[in-house]
Amino acid sequence: MILKVNKLMNSHHECLHKLGWLIFNREDQNGGLSLDELERLLDIIDHDTIEEIYR
Numbered sequence: 001m002i003l004k005v006n007k008l009m010n011s012h013h014e015c016l017h018k019l020g021w022l023i024f025n026r027e028d029q030n031g032g033l034s035l036d037e038l039e040r041l042l043d044i045i046d047h048d049t050i051e052e053i054y055r
Helices: 002-009 014-024 035-044 047-054
Strands: none
Touching: 002 014, 002 035, 002 047
């Protein structure tokens, strides 16, 4: 999961960059989405998939 978040944070696309930092800097690391839900979200918005859509 950390690698996926890092890819988002390092993206050249502003929306993906911001999303990566939002996930990384969650105020309540135990609240909001569970780790399983967060992992599923990252699978949906995988950096490589989004890059392919942009092209």
